[in-house]
Amino acid sequence: MASRVYSxxxxxxxxxxxxxxxxxxxxxxxxxxxxGLPDVATKESRDRVSAALKNSGFKPPHQCGRVxxxxxxxxxxxxxxxxxxxxxxxxxxxxxxxxxxxxxxIFIGELSLDGSTRxxxxxLPIALFAKENGFEEIxxxxxxxxxxxxxxxxxxxxxKNLFSLAKHxxxxxxxxxxxxQEISFETVEEQGDFDMAHIAGQEHAKxxxxxxxxxxxxxxxxxxxxxxxxxxxxxxxxxLPRLDxxxxxxxTKIFSVAGRLPKGLGLVKKRPFRSPHHTASxxxxxxxxxxxxxxxxxxxxxxxxxxxxxxEFSRTVLENLRxxxxxxxxxxxxxxxxxxxxxxxxxxxxxxxxxCGHSGDPERLCACLPHxxxxxxxxxxxxxxxxxxxxxxxxxxxxxxxxxKSTGAEASMSIRERVERARAFQKKRFASPKxxxxxxxxxxxxxxxxxxxxxxxxxxxxxxxxxxxRAYTRVLKVARTIADLSSAxxxxxxxxxxALQYRFKE
Numbered sequence: 001m002a003s004r005v006y007s008x009x010x011x012x013x014x015x016x017x018x019x020x021x022x023x024x025x026x027x028x029x030x031x032x033x034x035x036g037l038p039d040v041a042t043k044e045s046r047d048r049v050s051a052a053l054k055n056s057g058f059k060p061p062h063q064c065g066r067v068x069x070x071x072x073x074x075x076x077x078x079x080x081x082x083x084x085x086x087x088x089x090x091x092x093x094x095x096x097x098x099x100x101x102x103x104x105x106i107f108i109g110e111l112s113l114d115g116s117t118r119x120x121x122x123x124l125p126i127a128l129f130a131k132e133n134g135f136e137e138i139x140x141x142x143x144x145x146x147x148x149x150x151x152x153x154x155x156x157x158x159x160k161n162l163f164s165l166a167k168h169x170x171x172x173x174x175x176x177x178x179x180x181q182e183i184s185f186e187t188v189e190e191q192g193d194f195d196m197a198h199i200a201g202q203e204h205a206k207x208x209x210x211x212x213x214x215x216x217x218x219x220x221x222x223x224x225x226x227x228x229x230x231x232x233x234x235x236x237x238x239x240l241p242r243l244d245x246x247x248x249x250x251x252t253k254i255f256s257v258a259g260r261l262p263k264g265l266g267l268v269k270k271r272p273f274r275s276p277h278h279t280a281s282x283x284x285x286x287x288x289x290x291x292x293x294x295x296x297x298x299x300x301x302x303x304x305x306x307x308x309x310x311x312e313f314s315r316t317v318l319e320n321l322r323x324x325x326x327x328x329x330x331x332x333x334x335x336x337x338x339x340x341x342x343x344x345x346x347x348x349x350x351x352x353x354x355x356c357g358h359s360g361d362p363e364r365l366c367a368c369l370p371h372x373x374x375x376x377x378x379x380x381x382x383x384x385x386x387x388x389x390x391x392x393x394x395x396x397x398x399x400x401x402x403x404x405k406s407t408g409a410e411a412s413m414s415i416r417e418r419v420e421r422a423r424a425f426q427k428k429r430f431a432s433p434k435x436x437x438x439x440x441x442x443x444x445x446x447x448x449x450x451x452x453x454x455x456x457x458x459x460x461x462x463x464x465x466x467x468x469x470r471a472y473t474r475v476l477k478v479a480r481t482i483a484d485l486s487s488a489x490x491x492x493x494x495x496x497x498x499a500l501q502y503r504f505k506e
Contacts, residue, residue, distance in 0.1 A: 003093035006106045007086040008129055009078060010122035012292070012332075012339035013253050015129035018071055020083060020107075022090035025066040032061045034087070036071030039079045039291075048081070048111050049088045056115035056163040058097055067091065079291045082120045085109035085139065088162055089169070100169040104136040109144075115162040117141035121259040124252055127151040139165065145178035146266030147256060150249065152180065183245065183267060194235040197411040201401040202228050208392045208502060210415055213239050214422035215481030216435030217474075218325065218347040218387065220310070223394030224364065225357045229350035232394070233306045236348060237273050238412035240304075241420045247302045247434075250342060254301055258294045272303030274345075278312040286320045292332045292339045297324050300345035310351035311379045318384055321347070325387040328438065344438070347388065351380070361396060389437065389474045390502040422484040436481045441473065448476040454496045461500045475499045 002023040008015045032046045046061070046069075054060040061067045069087050071078050086107040092098045108126060110118040119141055127148040130138045137155045140148045145158035156178040159165045167173035196206060205221065209232055212219040221229040243251070251268045255261045261268070276285060276296045287295030297305055307313060324330045328344035354373040358364040368376070385391070426436055429447060433439055439447070450458065462472055478499040479491045488495065 001094050001096065003090050003102075005086045005090045005093070005102045006135070007083055007108055008106060008126040009076060009080070010125050010257055011076075012341055013125055013257055013294075014340075015122070015125045016073075016076065017129075017133065018073075018076075018078070018083070018086075020086040020090045021070040021072065022087070022094040023068045023070075024064050024091070024094045025068075026064065028066050030062045030065060030067075032067045032069075034069045034071065036069075036074045037077045038071060039077060041081050042071070042078045042083055045081060045084050045087055048084055048113060049091065051113040052084070052111040052115040052162050053088060053091070055113060056161065056166070058092060058162075058166070059095060061091060064095055067094075077291070080120070080122075081110040081118075082108040082122075084111035085117065085159065085162070085165070089165070092166060098166050098170050100171075104134065105139065106130045106135045106137070107139045109139070109141045109159055111162060117143075117159050117161060119143035119263075122257045123147050124150060124249070124256045127154060127156070128253075130154055143263070146181070146264075147252070147261065149178040149180045150252070150267055181266070183248075183269075194231070194238055195412045196235055196239065196415055197409045199228060199231060199235065199409060200404065201397045202232065202394060203409075205232055205392050205394050206409075206415075208390050209236055210239065210419060211478065211481055211485065211502075212236075212346065212348075212390055213241075213415075214419045214436075214485050215389075215426075215477065216346055216437035217389035217478060217481065218437075219349070219390040219392060220385070220388045221348075221350040221392050221394045222353055223350075224361045224396055225352060227394045227396050229394050230308055233304070233308070233348045233350060234273070235412065236304055236346075237271055239415045239419055240271050241416070241423050243269060243271060243302070251302055254294050254298050254342065258299060260299065272300050272345075273306065274300040274303070275306040275308065278307070278309045280313070280317065282314075282317045282320050285317055286324065286330050286332070286343075287341050288332050288334075290334075292334060292341075294341050295330070297321070297330060297343040297345055298341040301342045303345060305345045305347050307347070307349045310349040311376055313379075315379055315381065319381065322383055322387070325384075349388065353377075363396060386468055386470050387474075389478050392502065418485055421487070422481065425484045425487075436477045436484070439477055439480075444473055444476055448480050448491060450476075450491055450496065454491060454493045457493055458496050458500070461503075465500075465503060467503065471503060475503065478502065 004021045007018045007020050009018050050060050110120050123144040124147050128151055131151050131154040139157045139159050142158040142160045148156045157175050158178050168175045274296045285296050324343040330341050330343045332339045353359040354368045355376050356367045359366045479495040482495040482498050483491045
């Protein structure tokens with residue numbers, strides 16, 4: 001007898017339906033075969049499923065002759081153990097040990113040898129896919145239930161073990177569906193060790209950080225060792241706007257696919273802050289592998305990617321950032337196909353001005369030869385620098401400011417209020433982009449119009465600084481953000497002048 005139940009597979013952050021078919025032939029020697037392009041993890045399901053069925057009190061496959069399981073479509077590689085549960089259910093149906101209607105039900109989950117379920121990856125994208133394609137119930141491991149319950153309009157059944165699942169499907173036991181929790185972002189605590197009020201001096205850098213946060217702009221800090229570049233970057237999350245539900249779901253999908261969701265956490269409520277080491281490979285940064293997984297740029301989606309010691313990263317690795325910095329997404333192409341991962345992040349980079357770190361420092365003599373300084377700065381290519389909106393010098397902090405018990409600096413909370421007001425203007429202005437940094441060329445023309453005086457200033461600056469067309473557009477975007485922070489409807493001369501001072505100068 002043959003049977004069919006439904007499961008799914010995730011490619012990138014999107015899911016595809018998988019039909020799990022089982023057929024049992026009582027005659028002949030025992031054989032348990034899984035077909036449909038399974039990899040090692042999926043092939044091993046036959047041993048886990050066999051032990052789980054036996055230890056759950058069911059007749060196992062080795063007592064049933066020849067068992068064939070097909071994972072369709074057969075041209076898609078299956079590289080995950082989430083098919084354990086649907087394979088077990090399909091086998092029980094094929095051997096008539098249980099009976100129920102399989103329509104509009106989708107099953108995922110890994111099995112332990114004793115029949116209990118284990119947490120799996122990629123549940124949220126599958127739950128969203130199930131709802132969009134008319135499924136009414138999704139059966140997931142108990143540890144994944146809260147994550148799946150984020151999707152409204154579908155019943156989430158938390159599965160503790162194979163025995164209770166079979167009893168529920170046959171109506172002999174009722175498993176209580178997981179209830180959707182009320183979600184609030186208002187009480188989310190940010191990193192308590194960091195606050196703008198704790199940073200002595202660096203008012204210019206803090207102003208640039210506020211502009212970057214308000215418009216979602218990329219920013220580069222250049223300064224000597226110990227000037228506060230890393231501290232500034234780590235304080236950025238405290239002034240960023242709180243996540244909304246749409247952004248939170250986007251981030252949670254990526255973390256779910258990557259297997260990075262912390263235990264007991266169904267929804268990511270904080271903006272990601274990723275800080276890879278400068279020895280990170282290209283695959284670690286942009287994603288990939290035999291079965292591609294999200295890299296650091298995707299894990300930083302709607303959050304911050306902090307690259308400390310920017311010039312120490314491999315130039316080849318950094319060049320991989322060109323497309324995602326421009327498009328907000330990354331396409332990972334392999335022989336088996338191409339996968340898309342979102343990567344709309346704020347890049348915050350920090351570097352020294354030279355190998356010894358003291359070039360331009362009035363209090364420390366630079367020990368580098370001129371050609372060493374040039375070679376060091378050339379590690380960052382022009383196209384990468386062109387995609388960074390704000391270039392900020394972070395000088396050494398005077399001892400007088402460090403000795404003050406109270407810096408008198410503005411706290412992160414009040415800066416965040418201004419940032420959120422500026423973001424509110426942008427939300428009202430745009431239908432699709434969330435920030436000024438995401439504006440297309442057409443939107444720049446519509447919303448970044450200049451009066452004659454501001455236009456002449458920008459034109460003179462473009463000629464004098466030899467700015468590229470991309471840099472010209474990015475100056476307009478930054479000026480638009482500065483105007484939003486000032487609650488100004490139109491971009492004026494002071495806004496353009498401030499935006500221009502953040503452009504890189506050779």
